[in-house]
Amino acid sequence: MKTTIKTILFIFYLFALPNIVLAQCNEYTKKECIPKLTPYTFNGQLNNAVLSEGETAELQLTFYKDQEYRILVEGEESLGKIQFQLFDTDYNLLYDNADEDHTNLWDFMVESTDDFVIRVLVPEDQKKERIESGCVSILVGFRAFGSRTIFK
Structure with a gap:
């Protein structure tokens, strides 16, 4: 009987833990990161992941002509300075924040x-x-493009 209860609890934690961690990551993104996009309008896509040291993640996005964009890559302090790079679809490097002291x-x-x-x-x-x-x-x-507020 005790073994059955332990097995059920183990299976519950196995499935529940990733959802709890992802929910915490979503809250971190909403509270800490989205406000840093100002004065740009957030595109509405929450792109986040729980990563460990030494891991890499990629995200493919479409950017449109006649729009100005701001990319924000923010990680929790325990991860240190996060590096991000922008490539075209042929993987030609277009930008690397390591060249600018790991700006986010x-x-x-x-x-x-x-x-x-x-x-x-x-x-x-x-x-x-x-x-x-x-x-x-x-x-x-x-x-x-051209929607900046210009102060005189």
Whole structure:
């Protein structure tokens, strides 16, 4: 009887734990990251994942002509400085935030509508005995070209 209860509890935790972790990651993204897109409009897609040190994730997105974009890649502090890169679909490197001291924001425009790949790399800390993991968010904001508020 005790074995059956333990087995049922184990199966419950096995299925419930990923949902709990993902829910926490969604809350982190909503509260900590989305406000940093201002003055750009959030595109409404929550792109986040729980990553561990040394892991890489990729996301393919379409960017449209005549729009200005802001990419925000934000990770929890325990992960250190997150690296992100933008590639075209042939994997030609277009941008690497490592060239700009691992900034978490990048504003840009595209000349024509096209698909691009964002690659996120979580650095490995060789000094730590335990591998850290945490939430990493990739968010996109946009605004129509020329819609900036100009102060005189």
